[in-house]
Amino acid sequence: MNGSKSTTMIVAAVTAAMILLPLLHSGGSVSAVVNFLAPFVTTVAVLAVIAIGLNVQWGYTGIFNFGVVAFFMVGAFVAAIVTKQPADSEFVQYVGGFGDRLAFLPVLDSQEWLPFVFGVLAAALAAALLALLLALAALRLREDYLAITTIGVAEVLRRVTIEEAWLVNGTRGLTGIPRPFAGWFDAGVYKFVFLLLALAVLAVVYLLVERGISSPWGRVLRALREDEDVVAASGKNVFAFKVEGFVLGAALMGVGGAFYAFQQGTVSPETFTHFFGTFIIWAMLVLGGSGNNAGAIVGTYVIWGFWSITLQLQGFDLPVFVVDRISFFRDFLIGALIVVVLLARPQGLVPERARVSRWLERRVRELQQQGAKREATPVESAPRTAE
Amino acid sequence: MTAAAMPLLDVAGLTAGYGGVDILRGVSIRVYPGEIVSIIGPNGAGKSTLMKAIFGLLPVRAGQVRLAGQEITNQPPERLVRRGMCYVPQTDNVFPSLTIRENLEIGGFARDGGRGERMGQVLRLFPALAERPGERAGRLSGGQRQLLAIARALMLDPQLLLLDEPSASLSPKMVEMVFEKVAEINAAGTAILMVEQNARHALTLSHRGYVLAAGENRLEGEARQLLDSDEVRRLYLGE
Amino acid sequence: MSTGTVSSTVNVAPAGLRRLGDAAGSVALFVAIGAFVAWSALTHPSQLVVGLVVGSVLALGALGLTLIYGVLKFAHFAHGDAMMLAAYLAFFVLSGNLVGTRGTDVRLPWSFADLPGATTPIWRFSFGYGLVLAVLVAGAVAALLLLLVDRWVYRPLRQRRAGVAIFAIVSLGVAIAMRSLILMIWGPTPRFYVAGIRPTVQILGGPRVVTDQLFIIAMAVVLAAAVYVLLYRTTAGRAMRAMADNPDLARVSGINTEAVVRTTWIVSGGLIAVAGSLLALQSQLKPELGFLLLLPVFAAAILGGIGSPHGALLGGLVVGVVQEVAVSVGILSPGYKFAIAFVILILVILVRPRGLFGA
Ligand SMILES: Nc1ncnc2c1ncn2[C@@H]1O[C@H](COP(=O)(O)OP(=O)(O)O)[C@@H](O)[C@H]1O
Numbered sequence: 001m002n003g004s005k006s007t008t009m010i011v012a013a014v015t016a017a018m019i020l021l022p023l024l025h026s027g028g029s030v031s032a033v034v035n036f037l038a039p040f041v042t043t044v045a046v047l048a049v050i051a052i053g054l055n056v057q058w059g060y061t062g063i064f065n066f067g068v069v070a071f072f073m074v075g076a077f078v079a080a081i082v083t084k085q086p087a088d089s090e091f092v093q094y095v096g097g098f099g100d101r102l103a104f105l106p107v108l109d110s111q112e113w114l115p116f117v118f119g120v121l122a123a124a125l126a127a128a129l130l131a132l133l134l135a136l137a138a139l140r141l142r143e144d145y146l147a148i149t150t151i152g153v154a155e156v157l158r159r160v161t162i163e164e165a166w167l168v169n170g171t172r173g174l175t176g177i178p179r180p181f182a183g184w185f186d187a188g189v190y191k192f193v194f195l196l197l198a199l200a201v202l203a204v205v206y207l208l209v210e211r212g213i214s215s216p217w218g219r220v221l222r223a224l225r226e227d228e229d230v231v232a233a234s235g236k237n238v239f240a241f242k243v244e245g246f247v248l249g250a251a252l253m254g255v256g257g258a259f260y261a262f263q264q265g266t267v268s269p270e271t272f273t274h275f276f277g278t279f280i281i282w283a284m285l286v287l288g289g290s291g292n293n294a295g296a297i298v299g300t301y302v303i304w305g306f307w308s309i310t311l312q313l314q315g316f317d318l319p320v321f322v323v324d325r326i327s328f329f330r331d332f333l334i335g336a337l338i339v340v341v342l343l344a345r346p347q348g349l350v351p352e353r354a355r356v357s358r359w360l361e362r363r364v365r366e367l368q369q370q371g372a373k374r375e376a377t378p379v380e381s382a383p384r385t386a387e
Numbered sequence: 388m389t390a391a392a393m394p395l396l397d398v399a400g401l402t403a404g405y406g407g408v409d410i411l412r413g414v415s416i417r418v419y420p421g422e423i424v425s426i427i428g429p430n431g432a433g434k435s436t437l438m439k440a441i442f443g444l445l446p447v448r449a450g451q452v453r454l455a456g457q458e459i460t461n462q463p464p465e466r467l468v469r470r471g472m473c474y475v476p477q478t479d480n481v482f483p484s485l486t487i488r489e490n491l492e493i494g495g496f497a498r499d500g501g502r503g504e505r506m507g508q509v510l511r512l513f514p515a516l517a518e519r520p521g522e523r524a525g526r527l528s529g530g531q532r533q534l535l536a537i538a539r540a541l542m543l544d545p546q547l548l549l550l551d552e553p554s555a556s557l558s559p560k561m562v563e564m565v566f567e568k569v570a571e572i573n574a575a576g577t578a579i580l581m582v583e584q585n586a587r588h589a590l591t592l593s594h595r596g597y598v599l600a601a602g603e604n605r606l607e608g609e610a611r612q613l614l615d616s617d618e619v620r621r622l623y624l625g626e
Numbered sequence: 627m628s629t630g631t632v633s634s635t636v637n638v639a640p641a642g643l644r645r646l647g648d649a650a651g652s653v654a655l656f657v658a659i660g661a662f663v664a665w666s667a668l669t670h671p672s673q674l675v676v677g678l679v680v681g682s683v684l685a686l687g688a689l690g691l692t693l694i695y696g697v698l699k700f701a702h703f704a705h706g707d708a709m710m711l712a713a714y715l716a717f718f719v720l721s722g723n724l725v726g727t728r729g730t731d732v733r734l735p736w737s738f739a740d741l742p743g744a745t746t747p748i749w750r751f752s753f754g755y756g757l758v759l760a761v762l763v764a765g766a767v768a769a770l771l772l773l774l775v776d777r778w779v780y781r782p783l784r785q786r787r788a789g790v791a792i793f794a795i796v797s798l799g800v801a802i803a804m805r806s807l808i809l810m811i812w813g814p815t816p817r818f819y820v821a822g823i824r825p826t827v828q829i830l831g832g833p834r835v836v837t838d839q840l841f842i843i844a845m846a847v848v849l850a851a852a853v854y855v856l857l858y859r860t861t862a863g864r865a866m867r868a869m870a871d872n873p874d875l876a877r878v879s880g881i882n883t884e885a886v887v888r889t890t891w892i893v894s895g896g897l898i899a900v901a902g903s904l905l906a907l908q909s910q911l912k913p914e915l916g917f918l919l920l921l922p923v924f925a926a927a928i929l930g931g932i933g934s935p936h937g938a939l940l941g942g943l944v945v946g947v948v949q950e951v952a953v954s955v956g957i958l959s960p961g962y963k964f965a966i967a968f969v970i971l972i973l974v975i976l977v978r979p980r981g982l983f984g985a
């Protein structure tokens with residue numbers, strides 16, 4: 001009760017700040033507020049898809065991925081090179097560039113949407129493949145070894161994007177990434193169209209994951225997080241379930257990355273730091289409440305709200321001393337927030353619903369009954385005393 | 388034993404368990420000075436759980452534990468050993484990467500002085516350990532490991548020693564040896580509370596015994612009486 | 627690589643055979659390491675020296691990490707950032723520099739550099755005794771800081787019996803906070819303890835090396851020896867090792883485990899500060915270096931066998947040497963330096979997860 005009240009208050013406070021700050025900043029212009037809110041909510045929707053992906057991995061399956069940025073980044077770059085036109089200048093190098101060739105349907109203005117369908121699918125697939133490789137190699141590891149391994153994969157991929165200039169144009173990154181439906185609307189309207197698209201994607205992802213999680217498959221997944229041994233003892237292939245959870249989560253991160261690329265229009269290795277690509281997403285999930293997709297969305301909203309507020313503050317006439325440090329202070333608070341939330345309110349803002357796992361309870365009870373039967377034949381001492 | 392004397396260890400109505408589940412429900416046990424007391428009972432009866440709860444490794448939810456008349460319920464183990472009670476767990480009861488000597492030194496960690504002297508006494512009781520004090524405990528055979536575990540607990544020269552299944556999974560020869568040592572330690576004045584699967588052997592050696600079943604007291608009495616009781620013979624002695 | 631086939635095929639074999647295979651695996655690993663070092667010494671002697679220097683730093687970092695892992699049973703993801711923070715503290719104590727506004731520096735009216743003769747180079751090193759004092763102070767502050775973090779952050783989690791994953795996420799939060807603190811106080815531009823050209827010396831019949839690098843190696847040796855004496859010759863050290871083996875049995879033996887935890891943080895804090903400062907002496911101070919250090923430091927600790935002090939030392943040296951030599955051979959660009967640590971990490975985890983000396 002108390003918890004949900006404070007959650008509502010936090011969300012309300014963030015929302016109020018998101019409206020008031022641009023209002024103050026612009027001297028009371030409503031359109032300034034709208035122009036600020038539209039991209040803000042779009043980014044929230046995009047990052048929430050990634051947070052839900054992490055929730056599938058950590059919140060539901062209990063897999064420990066400290067390399068979120070790897071899948072995020074792969075999704076973004078793959079979507080970009082699939083939808084862009086081929087490189088046409090000697091200063092720009094990248095592989096792919098299938099934009100035109102993918103718009104092969106002669107009807108319905110297919111260049112406005114078809115390449116993007118392929119782009120998103122390719123992004124999801126690439127992230128999923130990366131996850132599959134990683135899973136086969138490392139998913140049997142202990143949790144902390146897996147964590148450092150995922151950090152390593154992320155760092156290596158970041159290095160590859162920087163060092164291999166032919167791949168995605170090195171540190172200069174990719175610019176001019178096309179946007180779905182952009183040709184059908186003029187620029188002023190388009191940002192709302194893209195906002196709706198992002199929200200629709202988030203809704204679809206949310207519903208699909210919710211469906212999956214309450215299916216028998218999802219119940220096993222959640223049971224896995226609670227107690228791998230019981231799941232194994234029930235004859236389930238624990239490893240296969242973990243791989244599936246990991247790959248699915250990664251695919252969602254890839255999708256999020258794709259829409260991030262479309263929204264930003266440019267992506268470069270500098271965008272995908274461990275801090276932005278991994279920690280922030282963890283902070284979002286931990287704050288929102290892992291094991292709950294709604295929590296992941298609320299956490300994304302609050303953290304990204306906080307992020308945007310600090311950016312807004314820089315626009316005000318603050319002392320230089322403060323302006324210089326505000327982004328570092330923000331990062332400090334995000335780090336501290338992870339710690340404080342896990343200490344004081346480990347369930348997060350939106351606790352997981354108590355549907356945890358009746359499946360698990362039932363299995364535990366069955367196993368206990370079997371065990372009790374064994375124990376009821378009491379005389380393990382008998383053969384020994386008979387010696 | 389003089390029933391009038393104050394019990395050394397007095398466990399009264401103890402309830403404890405793991406997570407939300409109570410494994411022990413109102414268990415009562417007494418050990419008088421100089422006694423050997425055995426606890427027997429089927430696997431999973433909660434015997435090890437009882438030991439852990441007495442020793443402060445598991446929270447006691449109800450009931451009391453007194454040592455020499457003083458309340459020690461829920462005191463942490465590092466405090467209890469300083470009050471003259473030591474404990475040999477059922478499993479993982481030596482430090483595998485430490486040498487025999489280091490295991491004994493750690494056993495005497497709470498001593499203010501005389502560690503070397505005490506180690507000499509303990510090693511005289513276990514000559515097998517004195518042969519290779521630099522050997523790592525993880526490389527010892529099961530039997531020697533068990534002896535080392537007991538030796539480790541003796542480093543503080545306790546009034547009361549808690550032993551959880553000291554003879555479990557040992558060869559018949561080592562079982563003999565361990566029980567001999569238990570008798571020797573007791574003869575030197577240390578009271579012993581011992582959990583055993585090897586019910587006949589344990590009861591033969593003990594003064595009194597308790598039968599624990601499903602987390603509750605089932606039977607108690609003089610060890611000889613228990614050995615003769617029909618229920619014990621049928622259920623725990625395999626007759 | 628041969629260890630992989632050995633250990634995977636003996637999984638089904640009886641225990642005796644498995645032990646044989648395991649022994650063969652570790653022999654093969656040691657032989658491979660020895661051969662690589664010998665080859666580097668012949669073909670790339672100066673890179674070998676640099677590798678040993680970097681490796682010494684990594685070894686100290688990995689030693690702290692492995693002690694924390696052994697006693698507290700969690701992977702300390704704030705280790706690299708703590709190293710950096712401590713190195714910045716030493717910088718601060720020495721120079722009194724803080725970042726002011728718009729990237730300009732503010733200097734405190736007094737710092738260790740103002741002590742008489744504090745910056746006059748000792749022997750042929752680039753630094754004076756001021757830096758040595760500053761590192762000592764930084765070590766004390768770092769230990770205190772880690773103790774406080776443990777008191778307020780990790781201890782409540784221990785009491786709640788939180789899982790390793792929660793510890794890892796929380797320590798990641800601590801890492802972010804530490805890095806941001808560095809950025810707030812000292813800003814993002816790289817810093818140096820000593821500006822200017824470093825003196826060099828000729829090693830007998832070997833390559834010319836920067837004198838400071840000899841100091842780094844010597845310090846690492848001294849510190850490692852000190853930790854060794856602590857662990858194997860003192861009661862406090864034995865208690866740490868006992869707790870690493872079996873915390874419950876340690877308590878049952880009368881050890882106050884919270885006191886052992888404090889000892890561990892103090893020792894690791896010292897190691898962290900010295901390792902961080904030596905690293906900064908070798909290259910520079912840079913806020914983002916802390917997180918990147920996690921890879922080689924974890925690789926070193928895991929290669930050595932997590933929880934094993936001598937493993938961490940050897941692992942650190944190996945990772946350092948392989949990194950530096952591999953980059954200088956020219957197959958890989960220096961940008962991939964951390965990727966090499968990662969490859970070592972992956973190989974060890976896949977082929978021999980318990981490392982060289984792990985249990
Ligand atoms: N660490 C534990 N967590 C949860 N349940 C446990 C744990 N240890 C033992 N149990 C349960 O407590 C009961 C009693 O166990 P135990 O005291 O070890 O029995 P005994 O020593 O008499 O064989 C058993 O049902 C066992 O499954």
Ligand SMILES: [Mg+2]
Binds near residue numbers: 435436552
């Ligand atoms: Mg037992």
